[in-house]
Amino acid sequence: MRGKQAMPRVSGKIFSVIFVFTLLPMLVVPAQGYIVAIEWIDEIEYYALQVDQDTTAEIVVVVLRSLTGHEVTDRDGNEISDIVQLGVYIFNELPLETYDGDTVVGIGKEGKDNGVLILVAIEEQQWRIEVGYGLEGDITDIETNRIAQDYLVPQLSQGNYGEGIYDTLVALGQQIPVTNQTVEVRGTYYYEQDTATEEVPFWETDWFLYSIIILLVLLGFSVGFPIFRRGGGRGKGGSSGGGGSTGGW
Amino acid sequence: MNRNFLLVIVIVVIALIVGGVFAALYFGTYNNIVSLEAGADEKWAQVEQELQRRYDLIPNVVNSAKLYIEYEGSVLEEITSLRSQWAAASQTGDVDSINNATGELESSLSRLIVVFENYPELKASQIVEDMMIELEGTENRISTERMRYNEAVRDYNVAVKAFPGNFWASGWGFESKAYFEAKVGAEDPPQVSG
Numbered sequence: 001m002r003g004k005q006a007m008p009r010v011s012g013k014i015f016s017v018i019f020v021f022t023l024l025p026m027l028v029v030p031a032q033g034y035i036v037a038i039e040w041i042d043e044i045e046y047y048a049l050q051v052d053q054d055t056t057a058e059i060v061v062v063v064l065r066s067l068t069g070h071e072v073t074d075r076d077g078n079e080i081s082d083i084v085q086l087g088v089y090i091f092n093e094l095p096l097e098t099y100d101g102d103t104v105v106g107i108g109k110e111g112k113d114n115g116v117l118i119l120v121a122i123e124e125q126q127w128r129i130e131v132g133y134g135l136e137g138d139i140t141d142i143e144t145n146r147i148a149q150d151y152l153v154p155q156l157s158q159g160n161y162g163e164g165i166y167d168t169l170v171a172l173g174q175q176i177p178v179t180n181q182t183v184e185v186r187g188t189y190y191y192e193q194d195t196a197t198e199e200v201p202f203w204e205t206d207w208f209l210y211s212i213i214i215l216l217v218l219l220g221f222s223v224g225f226p227i228f229r230r231g232g233g234r235g236k237g238g239s240s241g242g243g244g245s246t247g248g249w
Numbered sequence: 250m251n252r253n254f255l256l257v258i259v260i261v262v263i264a265l266i267v268g269g270v271f272a273a274l275y276f277g278t279y280n281n282i283v284s285l286e287a288g289a290d291e292k293w294a295q296v297e298q299e300l301q302r303r304y305d306l307i308p309n310v311v312n313s314a315k316l317y318i319e320y321e322g323s324v325l326e327e328i329t330s331l332r333s334q335w336a337a338a339s340q341t342g343d344v345d346s347i348n349n350a351t352g353e354l355e356s357s358l359s360r361l362i363v364v365f366e367n368y369p370e371l372k373a374s375q376i377v378e379d380m381m382i383e384l385e386g387t388e389n390r391i392s393t394e395r396m397r398y399n400e401a402v403r404d405y406n407v408a409v410k411a412f413p414g415n416f417w418a419s420g421w422g423f424e425s426k427a428y429f430e431a432k433v434g435a436e437d438p439p440q441v442s443g
Contacts, residue, residue: 241390242394246389
């Protein structure tokens with residue numbers, strides 16, 4: 001599972017080396033397309049950021065190609081194929097990478113539990129909106145269903161994934177009261193199933209990265225490696241307990 | 250003399266280390282079990298809260314469905330009577346009888362949801378649809394909290410039954426806890442497709 005910022009951020013010098021190394025393969029291998037059009041992803045990210053700044057609530061969108069093959073597993077190592085259980089798991093336990101390379105577990109702010117998850121599975125034509133404990137009063141199950149029926153289902157059935165998700169996001173965001181509190185924003189709100197994990201191209205493998213790093217060290221470069229900041233990071237976010245609603249299109 | 254003194258020192262140091270390790274293990278295990286038990290109890294409270302939510306919701310569901318369901322009235326009567334049985338079991342606080350009553354109630358609620366899906370005119374009613382969404386949300390909450398409770402119980406039971414907890418746990422008064430299982434016919438939380 002990765003955010004829109006799939007490639008690790010690298011500083012200038014290392015970037016130019018990688019650029020040369022990856023230029024050739026990139027010409028040969030077609031770029032991986034997103035399920036949702038990139039313009040809509042930007043709209044979604046922008047609106048969700050506004051919501052985070054205005055209300056401190058985090059509305060996260062996760063789009064899966066299918067409920068199987070995503071490799072999100074439960075405690076016993078079984079892949080979760082039920083959309084409700086998957087939603088609860090993603091909401092509460094799946095580490096999600098944010099824009100700065102940190103990972104955060106739990107949607108919403110810790111202690112406030114003010115997260116919302118919009119989960120869409122394309123192949124099974126199922127959706128789920130999961131609401132954190134802290135927002136169950138502002139967004140009831142019935143309201144999530146009505147919003148989904150009004151904004152999500154009609155667009156998804158037309159194949160307009162981006163527009164449907166964006167409209168749903170806006171409708172959900174308007175339910176959440178504005179606060180003048182300022183807390184650190186999450187910064188990344190849109191996640192799509194990473195289809196490249198099955199066959200990682202060689203220029204994205206660790207050994208390739210390490211060999212470049214070793215090469216650079218040998219050449220006497222002094223560079224910072226922000227890629228090593230991943231993990232740990234901002235840690236724990238909010239939690240949910242199965243509130244919200246589910247349906248198909 | 251000097252050698253004996255050294256020997257005594259060595260023995261004392263070793264005894265202190267062994268004793269320290271033992272004490273750390275002993276109190277560490279105790280604290281671990283206590284906190285795991287507290288975690289399980291807290292999650293049980295969450296389960297109970299959601300079960301109560303379902304209990305409170307059922308009359309509304311039954312009353313709104315009554316207006317539209319003519320032929321399947323027996324399901325509604327059954328749900329009403331199972332709700333009372335559940336309340337009685339809940340009063341006793343016995344996990345096994347709560348398990349049983351919950352399982353029966355759940356299977357008849359999922360039958361109601363099947364009925365709901367088979368009656369297009371029911372789906373057309375906004376009130377009934379809202380009730381069903383609410384019911385579905387409640388069932389999902391129950392299964393989520395139940396899963397968390399069971400996970401907490403599993404951790405607790407492992408701590409009580411496995412080394413070194415198994416030596417001391419019964420002496421401290423800790424017993425393994427019962428899981429809160431869904432009974433046959435209620436494995437899958439009922440789902441409504443919009």
